[in-house]
Amino acid sequence: MGEMIVVQDLVKNYGDFCAVNHIAFTVPEGKIFGFLGPNGAGKTTTIKMLTTVLDPTSGSIRVNGHDPTREQRAVRRSFGIVFQDPSLDDELTAQENMDLHGILYGVPRAERLKRIDMLVDFVGLADRKNDFVKQYSGGMKRRLEVARALLHKPRILFLDEPTIGLDPQTRNHIWGYIQQLSKEENVTVFFTTHYMEEADRVADDVAVIDHGKIVAEGTPAELKAKTNAATLEDAFIALTGHAIREEEATSADRMRMMGKVWRGAGRR
Amino acid sequence: MNAIYILCLRQLKRYIRSPARIIGSLGQPILFLIALGFGFKAMFAKAGGGDYINFLSPGIISMAILFNAVFSGIEIIWDRQFGFLKETLVAPVSRLEIVLGRTLGGAIVAMAQGTVVFVICVIAGFRIANPRLVPVAIVFMFLIALLFTSIGTVFGSVLQDMQGFPLIINFLVMPLFFFSGAIFSASGLPKALQFALRLNPLSYGVDGLRGSLSNVFVFNMATDFVVLTILTAILLGVGSYFFSKIQL
Numbered sequence: 001m002g003e004m005i006v007v008q009d010l011v012k013n014y015g016d017f018c019a020v021n022h023i024a025f026t027v028p029e030g031k032i033f034g035f036l037g038p039n040g041a042g043k044t045t046t047i048k049m050l051t052t053v054l055d056p057t058s059g060s061i062r063v064n065g066h067d068p069t070r071e072q073r074a075v076r077r078s079f080g081i082v083f084q085d086p087s088l089d090d091e092l093t094a095q096e097n098m099d100l101h102g103i104l105y106g107v108p109r110a111e112r113l114k115r116i117d118m119l120v121d122f123v124g125l126a127d128r129k130n131d132f133v134k135q136y137s138g139g140m141k142r143r144l145e146v147a148r149a150l151l152h153k154p155r156i157l158f159l160d161e162p163t164i165g166l167d168p169q170t171r172n173h174i175w176g177y178i179q180q181l182s183k184e185e186n187v188t189v190f191f192t193t194h195y196m197e198e199a200d201r202v203a204d205d206v207a208v209i210d211h212g213k214i215v216a217e218g219t220p221a222e223l224k225a226k227t228n229a230a231t232l233e234d235a236f237i238a239l240t241g242h243a244i245r246e247e248e249a250t251s252a253d254r255m256r257m258m259g260k261v262w263r264g265a266g267r268r
Numbered sequence: 269m270n271a272i273y274i275l276c277l278r279q280l281k282r283y284i285r286s287p288a289r290i291i292g293s294l295g296q297p298i299l300f301l302i303a304l305g306f307g308f309k310a311m312f313a314k315a316g317g318g319d320y321i322n323f324l325s326p327g328i329i330s331m332a333i334l335f336n337a338v339f340s341g342i343e344i345i346w347d348r349q350f351g352f353l354k355e356t357l358v359a360p361v362s363r364l365e366i367v368l369g370r371t372l373g374g375a376i377v378a379m380a381q382g383t384v385v386f387v388i389c390v391i392a393g394f395r396i397a398n399p400r401l402v403p404v405a406i407v408f409m410f411l412i413a414l415l416f417t418s419i420g421t422v423f424g425s426v427l428q429d430m431q432g433f434p435l436i437i438n439f440l441v442m443p444l445f446f447f448s449g450a451i452f453s454a455s456g457l458p459k460a461l462q463f464a465l466r467l468n469p470l471s472y473g474v475d476g477l478r479g480s481l482s483n484v485f486v487f488n489m490a491t492d493f494v495v496l497t498i499l500t501a502i503l504l505g506v507g508s509y510f511f512s513k514i515q516l
Contacts, residue, residue: 053357053516076360087351091282103274104359 004188010059019045021212030186034203039245042212043192080149084160090134105152119147139170159191196233210240271361272369279373297332325389326478327450333382340374341420363512375413401480411496412473421507454486
């Protein structure tokens with residue numbers, strides 16, 4: 001079994017601020033890898049660098065054997081991603097969002113249509129696939145994003161807080177098919193989450209990142225044993241401390257707020 | 269190629285599905301057409317300028333295209349904020365294909381709005397001097413659309429949020445419109461204004477459009493065409509460059 005993701009001595013600085021500080025880890029093929037850390041620890045920054053949309057300051061990355069800074073296309077073809085924030089086009093239907101994705105990834109038409117049908121069924125949206133995404137609830141959007149990320153048969157699936165704001169039913173549902181996928185199709189999964197019991201349940205390996213540095217790595221059981229904790233949440237607190245982290249609102253958050261106000265006003 | 273097509277198609281679908289935007293962005297050109305067109309009609313005729321509606325209409329069509337084109341380009345900011353941009357940036361297609369698809373789609377949308385305004389101008393009394401030159405006018409409409417969508421793309425790629433949008437409208441788009449000869453003739457202007465007119469890319473679009481539709485030129489058709497084509501090519505390049513530099 002090969003290594004799907006290899007990160008060595010990775011650094012990302014924003015001016016004086018060091019978001020990711022000399023981290024290294026590997027993810028073997030077919031494993032589910034949980035990347036845990038408090039707000040602002042460097043999780044999303046790391047995912048951005050792994051997925052070719054942010055250049056590292058220094059260090060090396062291999063995703064499916066390719067370098068995200070130089071072999072962008074090969075890397076992009078290897079993975080599917082569910083971003084922390086929604087990334088669907090609300091003005092298109094679910095089917096159109098899926099179709100657009102398939103065309104961007106060069107999936108031939110016949111196969112595309114077949115896989116779209118299969119995947120929307122897989123995430124339980126078959127009877128709603130011709131509805132506009134703006135009519136979807138948060139959970140439905142998430143499920144559609146998972147389906148979309150799988151359309152081009154990626155070798156790696158990146159999930160950045162995929163279950164945030166979802167009810168337990170939907171969370172269970174989503175993790176259920178991600179585990180199934182990992183088992184049946186040998187897809188490597190790299191995810192972040194704030195729900196420690198989730199990580200404990202589904203992850204083969206976890207790494208804990210804090211202040212841009214990896215502070216612990218191993219199976220959930222190993223981490224619990226190391227910190228003498230009963231649950232992964234206790235182990236996490238033991239490793240990262242009790243201090244509450246502050247994250248600045250980004251311009252994206254403010255815009256989203258504005259968008260809600262506008263669209264809400266239009267509908268009521 | 270497929271990526272260009274599907275991203276272009278996406279812009280068109282969004283346009284057609286948003287009647288509020290279609291009707292909303294017609295308000296301003298219609299207001300200008302009626303207020304200026306009928307308000308100054310008598311004065312313009314008395315001064316020996318002929319029918320003001322015939323003079324003004326190409327300017328109003330250019331205006332509609334200008335505003336819609338810049339807006340289409342700037343839509344990148346919305347896509348960035350509402351997330352869809354990320355979906356295209358992690359796809360295995362080049363940034364050039366993405367930006368070409370978006371720009372082409374935006375330009376066609378602006379053209380469509382320009383065409384609607386064209387029809388409204390005709391209803392308001394605009395008489396085309398030489399109907400055989402309508403295809404030439406359409407070429408000029410497309411060049412204006414492509415040029416200003418590219419300018420919108422530059423701003424959309426550089427700006428992080430919509431805070432700077434009023435700045436662009438008031439300090440770029442409005443001056444471009446007012447100092448393009450869209451509403452008044454370039455002849456008899458103070459030297460400084462005439463110079464500003466010559467520097468303004470929209471002047472050449474307005475001139476080409478007015479020349480082909482109303483047969484009144486300040487420059488000439490060849491100059492208009494060459495200037496617009498070269499500027500469009502350059503700005504398409506600049507827009508693509510800034511778009512390719514976007515990091516999330």
